Amino acid sequence: MSAPPPSRRLSAREWARANLFGSRLDTVLTVLFTLFLVWVVYRLGRFVFVDARWEIVERNITNLLVGGFPRDQLFRLWGALFVLAASLGFGAGAFGAQRRREVAEGRAEELPRGGVRRLVPLFLLVAVLLWFSGSVEPALLVLGAFGVGYAFNLLGQRTPQRLERFVPLAVLAGVLAAFLVVAAFDGVGWSLWGGFLLTVFLAVAAILLSFPFGVLLALGRRSSLPAVRWVCVAYIELFRGVPLIAILFMAFFMIGFFLPEGVDAPSLVTRAIIGFTLFTAAYVAEIVRGGLQSVPAGQVEAAQALGLSPFRTTTRIVLPQALRAVIPGLVGQFISLYKDTSLVFIIGLTELLAVAQNVTKQPDFLAQGLYVETLVFASFVYWTGSYWMSRESQRLERRLGLGER
Amino acid sequence: MTAATASTTRRPPFWRNVRVLRVVVQAVFVAAVAGLVLFLLDNVVYNLERRGIPTGFDYLRQPAGFAIPDSDFRSTQSLGDALLVGVQNTIKVALLGIVLATVLGVLIGVARLSTNWLVRKAAAVYVETFRNIPVLVIILFWYLGVMIRLPPIREAVEALDLVAVSNRGIVIPWFDQVGAGAAFGVVALVAVAAAAGVWAWRTRRFDRTGEPHRRGLWAGAVLLAVLATGFVATGRPWTLDTPEVGELSTSGGFRLAPEYAALLVALSLYTASHIAEIVRGSILAVARGQSEAANALGLSGFQRMRFVVLPQAFRISVPPISNQYLNLVKNSSLGVAISYYEVTKVTQVSIAQSAPAVQAIALLMLIYLAFSLTIAAVTNVVNRRLTLKGRA
Secondary structure (H helix, E strand, O other), rough: OOOOOOOOOOOHHHHHHOOOOOHHHHHHHHHHHHHHHHHHHHHHHHHHHHHOOHHHHHOOHHHHHHOOOEEEEEEHHHHHHHHHHHHHHHHHHHHHHHHHHHHHHOOOOOOOOOOHHHHHHHHHHHHHHHHHHHHHHHHHHHHHHHHHHHHHHHHHHOHHHHHHHHHHHHHHHHHHHHHHHHHHHOOOOHHOHHHHHHHHHHHHHHHHHHHHHHHHHHHHHEEEEEEEHHHHHHHHHHHHHHOHHHHHOOOHHHHHOOOOOOOOOOOOHHHHHHHHHHHHEEEEEEHHHHHOOOOOOOHHHHHHOOOHHHHHHHHHHHHHHHHHHHHHHHHHHHHHHHHHHHHHHHOOOEHHHHHHHHHHHOOOOOOOHHHHHHHHHHHHHHHHHHHHHHHHHHHHHOOOOOOOO | HHHHHHHHHHOOHHHOHHHHHHHHHHHHHHHHHHHHHHHHHHHHHHHHOOOOOOOOOOOHHHHHHOOOOOOOOOOOOHHHHHHHHHHHHHHHHHHHHHHHHHHHHHHHHHOOOOOOOOHHHHHHHHHHHOOOOHHHHHHHHHHHHHHEEEEHHHHEEOOOOOOOEEEEEEEEEEEEEOHHHHEEEEEEEEHHHHHHHHHHHHHHHHHHHHOOOHHHHHHHHHHHHHHHHHHHHHOOOOOEEOOEEEEHHHEEEEEOOOHHHHHHHHHHHHHHHHHHHHHHHHHHHHHHHHHHHHHHHHOOHHHHHHHHHHHHHHHHHHHHHHHHHHHHHHHHHHHHHHHHHHOOHHHHHHHHHOOHHHHHHHHHHHHHHHHHHHHHHHHHHHHHHHOOOOOO
16 A cells, blocks of 8 residues: 655645636636626525515424424424434434444544534524524424434444344334324324425335335346246336326326225325335335345355355345445435425425425415525425435445445 | 165156246246236226226327417317327427536536636536425426516517517527528538538548548538528528517517426526536546546647547446436426426326326326337447447
């Protein structure tokens, strides 16, 4: 291993010389771009801080976040938030500790620590939402949730090593518990959920439900049995060749026709989940197929030499290695899903984007052209979530050392 | 010893024979899938008949009962014709969108690797912004936030009497046929053929002598010369039609409807951010020695990009970029949200009118599948031609 070339901090002047005014063309570009950026920042800043009439967002912040969720049941959402904070904090703590041990034992390379800076987009989102809520109570509750999350983070760091493999299960159980807090025990069924809550719910439900389906399709596509392979290829290519909105149309207009007599058609939200799951499964299958292909053939041959049955070869040898490699791809798919949930607005479900459109038709705001305010708000919410997740996924990719072998 | 030999030659019982098992497993699997499909189809047919909905595709001959804005389509024409107009509109937005997204995406992808810090960061901000916002939000923003907020038609903004911008659309000058269009069409064909001939001649000459070929310049000049001569010779069959702003509408010129313009711009901007990332990755994937060799040969920055780096990056980026083209075609279905009458919107309106939902949506999926397969086929051809030929 050779040492990296020595680096030297440039003075401000040298830096500008090298990075802004390297040549005549560079100087022209720098000037032009400065003018352009100043103009953009000025227009944006003026809109956000002066011109925009944010009262439409302020007065509808609850609508935007939960849609038609019964207001007397909101405490359930706060409860769910606490449960989520606890389980995610626990998971993050346990993974962090595991990671540090690997580094200490020299089994993994140390990555630059992002620390709190990694959470900046999320903090920004929460801060803006709290600002719009305009009261103290939600801020206190959010602080409480952060406190709980931190406490469980510390707890997670003390997970005994022999229990470590149960951590993902514990996190999943936490997510499920959060769901039950809202929906079970005389709670609110998901057909009444809306706004940002519905956006997140649709994305999470679709990725969780489509995962097993997608793994089966991927295995089927690599099967040595031609009939199985053809059916799986046909499914994957059909659903990848058609736009999501066509599949949602199918789920909305056609599911009723597919059911035998006497079975009631499911609610709109359930139909959306079915559509998203069918669609996502095809994409998950292709991601998992990539993972399966990355497992060296020698692994399978070694398993066969040891006398493992095909089933055990797949579940014990191939899948654990393949699924580890596809985590970043799955996160990427989750991000697209998170953005694609906005499409259910076309079908008439009231997720975030639909609420953002509908509130402009309220009597107080009718025909005042406040679309831009609500759209900018929706974009901000989508952007922070998606940007944060894509950053974390890149980090995960580096951490798993993918693409380096 | 003999016992062992006997046991290895004895055939296994059929339930442990892999060959038999494979056939059985496949038969069971196919039977299960076919059973599921038949069960669903049977339910569909039963449900359709129970509600008195026709089961075939005869509905396509019914009159549509709705008109399509910005087209010659009238409500007395059939639903099948409406679908064709929808397909045309999809192609119209997809083709131009692909061109715009590619140009913008390549520019931004190259800008992300600029040596100029400001340019680099601006490109990065662009990419991170557009990649992380749903394309539907971008479409709605351009429609609700920009296009329909343009000044009303009476206060239309005109530039040099050539372009008129209002909330009824953007009007640009267009050609208007006033004479022998067919004759000029022949001239155009001749011009293209002549230009192609000159191009081939310059290329051959370059191969033989090594002189600069300048074939683009030559071919362009020949094309223009023949076109101009033919234009005058056929009695000037086309004139430039500039927009006239009236009280309630514009006349003349070519009008880009606000829905079309919004969808086109939004799809191009969104897809460009993805293409930019692909271009950047492909350029970084070109071995660094190539760049260094180009520098050592004394090529300028532009020449290094144009002749050394981009051609190699292009080869890497064809499959992922064609994937983005596919996404653009599929995303054009979101025109439905702003009532741009592409094929999805036509289907939606048809279902609202009288068309049976099951058949209409099946047809919609088939149409998109055809688009996807076409693009995939073109990609395969291009890819095969670009693949490095191994040594024979």
